[in-house]
Amino acid sequence: MTRHPEMDQVTSKLTELLGGRCSTASAVREQHGKDESWHFPKAPDVVCFAKSTEEVSSIVKICAAHKVPVIPFAAGTSLEGHVNAVSGGVSIDLNEMNEILRVSPEDLDCTVQPGVRRKQLNEFLRDTGLFFPIDPGADASIGGMASTRASGTNAVRYGTIRENILSMKVVLPDGRIISTGHRAKKSAAGYDLTKLYIGSEGTLGIITEITLRLYGIPEAISAATVSFPDIEGAIQSVILTIQSGIPVARIELLDEVQVDAVNRYSNLELPVQPTLFLEFHGSPAYVKEQAERVSEICSEFGAEGFKWTTQAEERTKLWQARHDAAYAAMALRNGAQIWATDVCVPISRLADCILETKKDLADSFLIAPLVGHVGDGNFHLSFVIKKENPEELEEAERLNSRLIKRALSMDGTCTGEHGVGLGKKKYMYLEHGDAVDVMAAVKQALDPDNIMNPGKILPERAAE
């Protein structure tokens, strides 16, 4: 790829606007061209550190005038190469836009800048008695989570970030600033631009403010672990729990490979068996009732040793271990990286999908622990690879492709929460058919010069 012919002009205009907050230093550029994925990095030509929506707008206007690509950047924790500057251009670093602008306990909502991290938000909220439930493994930025339609362990009860954003401020590809909605809990006033921008991965504009729904910290919280002789029993327990309307807050599956990794990395002593991690929210009496009912269901499917606790310390240790699952997987092999992938299927197909996938893995030379937000039918594989070995990349690619085609054949999706980025573009037509053309028409209408994070989400068409 050759450098954009007007890049120097753009750089000098950006320097004029931002002074030292516009950098072409190679270390800075390199840091902004990579995420936590297996994808090979590609640095932008320039990095701008923006401090306000108006500055983002000014930067975008300069880039638009020269048709230079713009890529938003914050935590850099995405898993499909979302921040890689595949066509060069300008990375807008939003980490300095990390203020919590407003919290309304009466309305159970708040407004934050895109660089705010999820843990930062919850620490800030603690004294208000409120919390924000969306929790991908990494300490991601709220802007990045909105852009990739993130979720996490609480989605089974609280929904994904899709259900928890009321409105956003967005800088359009021509630099204009819009609000996608208001603070009302619901609206029937026109096309749902909030939802259009959630998950658009920076390809339709840059999110510069997010209004989020919050929840009261439950009066009582209890966590539980329970081990099963086989994975099918675990999944059947999940299905019956959800069907019974028990409002579990979290219900996570770890296969025996992942349990082993977690035991080593997080110093737990779980039986090396398929295991569910659970959490219950409510009044003290109701939390107890939920735990008892789920325990009964699990026993029906052969589980032993249902352990539950209301101790905050034990709970925290458990969930930190769950969030560190990918790092635990990485630690299974010296010098290894993780190729993380995820699919989501109707829960009735989850057992089949997981069992067939584990058969694939049993026949492969790669290790890949499995964890899942199984209440939603969503699960992950972490291929433990060394990127420098082409045969390992090839094998991960082969297993990933089989996994995705399996999920699609079960009326599922090629990604439940990681997003498309670079890695899953090639599956978009397979999953969506002609609907991809509708997405492409929307992209063309809103970003006719294709400057917003080009090369992500939409596959190149055969005709082009």
Added chain:
Amino acid sequence: MTRHPEMDQVTSKLTELLGGRCSTASAVREQHGKDESWHFPKAPDVVCFAKSTEEVSSIVKICAAHKVPVIPFAAGTSLEGHVNAVSGGVSIDLNEMNEILRVSPEDLDCTVQPGVRRKQLNEFLRDTGLFFPIDPGADASIGGMASTRASGTNAVRYGTIRENILSMKVVLPDGRIISTGHRAKKSAAGYDLTKLYIGSEGTLGIITEITLRLYGIPEAISAATVSFPDIEGAIQSVILTIQSGIPVARIELLDEVQVDAVNRYSNLELPVQPTLFLEFHGSPAYVKEQAERVSEICSEFGAEGFKWTTQAEERTKLWQARHDAAYAAMALRNGAQIWATDVCVPISRLADCILETKKDLADSFLIAPLVGHVGDGNFHLSFVIKKENPEELEEAERLNSRLIKRALSMDGTCTGEHGVGLGKKKYMYLEHGDAVDVMAAVKQALDPDNIMNPGKILPERAAE
């Protein structure tokens, strides 16, 4: 408006396709040009009765070739003139597409055709132990509810229809058929076309299949009523209930005017005071606990006579009365019609918004009972008018305009659940600013000839 020059050609092609299921009889046309709103009807030129997605596709292809407008029709219960054929054209009646195609109790989902009514679906589901919670007042069609982003009394617990559609089949403006998604509970695979089509009011395509989330019928259900000396006490009780995380399934406000109307129409004997109707879902113990906690909260704000029941018969009577609120309003005055409007504001502003609105009403000669899905900050006025009196229309228009501007000044929306249709187009720029241009760009990209339900949602631009 003159008749489309190629209307006769289109009619003869449609007759060839559908035989007797293509009608130009004036009684049929007139029935398809009106809804339950105050808007003056406008009949289409032709009505087609479609039996399948493929037929809808064929009809749309014929219309597209001649650039003739297409308007979907089912129950005809919309409240903002959504089905009025303002530019003539072809009404596609979807009432014969009323099959429930699939129910999966394991996945808690089902797929239905757009002509299925909400009551029909719940009657069908009863034996499965499942239910579909979205309940606008009328017995609306699921297709219409999806098109207008409908909600109802259960939204505070279960979300609106927006949160309860997994995927749809849509006929595009060129006749191609797409799926907007799959049956996975969540997906991060590209732009959210499902949400783009929800609430698009037929302006981007025609919805021909809907996959819905379902819920287990709760083990125990209790309903309650409680009266307050003033409306502010009622609203403060709602705010504290929501903040406390008590998962009320329904929490509805009726002002004293509406209570009086409901008493007469539905033969109840409620004190003529601001009143909350509530419902609690859960286990028997949890339902009791919720009712007790809410009763305590209401007492703090001056309520007396909190009555609750688990009797199915009493509950049904109560909620039928609530759903009939608009008809009860209509019955207040012989030969009157209803101009129904709704707004939604952050709940912290709800008391102010309602009190200022009631001040307006006190100074007006029009009667307008007030009901609200107050857990979401959403409330309705039913102006009791006679359409033939221009001064009444003018006064309703004036009050409605003041209501909407008040809601917008409080960071709310001009409609929480009725949709834009014809009636709220003029407020779209006021509410959304430049974001309307983004909506218009999407419309232009997907329906360049503007044949899909033209004249709805998007305001005419000054420049055009």
